Every structure is written in structure tokens, then in C-alpha cells.
Amino acid sequence: MNDLQTYFAMDGYGGFIWPSYLATAVILVALTIASVLRLRRLRRDLAQFESERESAR
């Protein structure tokens, strides 16, 4: 337990190191989610557009 506390304290610099990794993770994950959601939405919109065109015929 104490070992873990010492580890997370990072020699007193934990307050700078962990937020660095957290900020990096948040930005990379946000880019991933935004990119994948946009691809999915466009796939759906295109499929919907095509099916509407089919039924209009």
C-alpha cells in the first residue's frame, strides 16, 4: 500500500506527471471518438439517402 502511494507521489511531482498523461489521453481519445462517430454517421446518412432514392422510383 505504502509502495503504491510512493509510486503515485512520483517524488512529489505526481501533480504534474499524472495530469500530463491524463490530458494526453483525453485529447487522443476525443480525436478517436469524434473520427469514428463521423464515419458512422456519414455511412448511415448515405445509406438512408440511397434507400430513399430507391423507394422514390
Add this chain to the structure above:
Amino acid sequence: MHRFANPARFQRIADPLLPWLALATVAAFALGLVWSLVASPADYIQSETVRIMYVHVPAAWMALATYATLAVASAIALVWRHPLADIAARAAAPLGAGFTLIALVTGSLWGKPMWGTWWVWDARLTSVLILFFLYLGHIALSHAFDDPQRGARAASVLAIVGAVNLPIVKFSVDWWNTLHQPASVFRMDGPTIDPAMLGPLFAMAAAYLLFFVTLLLVRMKAELLAARLRARQIDRAMR
């Protein structure tokens, strides 16, 4: 280059690659994180804060590399009207903005304990902030026109003109007196970093690079679909 110009061929090459690239990205980040946070030593001057380097430095490298990609794609789009070049540029810009933001935020978190300040207007920090604004300008400009072709052209010009900032960022630490330290990996006389720290640094750099390639392909696929949807809508409106 022109062998990849055809969007259908692009899809045929990108689709089977994507799951493997995604897997490799996750694996590289897992390795890089364990190496950076557990399996590497503290620095004798910087103590544990050296661990911030493993997220900060590769992000800064990727911020520059992504901008170089953006500028080259823009030049190809303007000169040869390559059908995928505009799409690659538009797909790359938000990724570059993300890398630059990571470099700025983690740099600030590293600067406070080591320099005693979150921010200083030295040449390196200022030129990287300008790089961030160039990315934002590119994103805004490419969406600023109803006709996406005109937006892409305006954004391409910005990307090419803004490329003068790249050598300024890289050599700012040599040309001016900066609080930011000079290059310690890509030097004429070889790296000045201990090999125990080069391992995690390059592992994280590989992870960032794989992340960039994976998301670039995902975003290019989305841009191609958006273009197809737009063409269909125009087609229908004309009838």
C-alpha cells in the same frame, strides 16, 4: 503516388489495413505506457518529471510531421489536382491540432516544476503556439465556403505559406536564447539522452505515429463518404 489517387483503390488498400493498424496502435501505447511510467529510471537532475518527456516530445514531433504532411498534401492538391490530396489535408488538420495541443499542455505542466513558470514567451513556445493557430485557421478556412473546392483551395494556400513556421519551430532553440532546451535526440552528433530513456521515448513515438496513420485513414474514409453524399444531393436537386 498516382496509383493511390483513385478513391476506390484507396478504400481497397485502407480497409484491410485498418484493423491491424488499430491493433498495433493499442499495443504500442500499452508497451509505451508501461515503459514510460514503470520500467524506466528517474533522471538525476529532473527526477520523475522526465516521464513527462515521453508524452510531450513525441507529440511535438507529430505536430511538426503532421504539418509537413498537410503542406505537402496541399501543394499536391493545388498543383496536380490530386483527388485524394485535399481529402488527406482536411483529414490531417484536426489530428495536427490535437498533437500541438498535447505538446503545449504537457509542456506547461513540465515547465512549472522545472522552470518555475507555466508559460514564457520564448521563441520555441511562441512558434508552437503559432503552429496551433495555423491548424485552427486551416480547419476554419476549409469549412468557410459553401463550395468545398474553394474552401480547400484557400486552406491549401494557408498550409503552404504557414510551412515557413516549421524550420522556425525546429531551429528556434538554436537561433534565439530560449528557456526551452535545445534538441537532444535529432542532433548532428547523436542523441544526448541516456539509452534507458530513449527506449520509452521511441516506443511512445511509434505509438503516436501509428495513431496518426490509423485515424488519418478513418478520417479520409469519412471525407470520401461526405463528398459522395454531397454529389448525390446535388444530383437529386438538379433533377
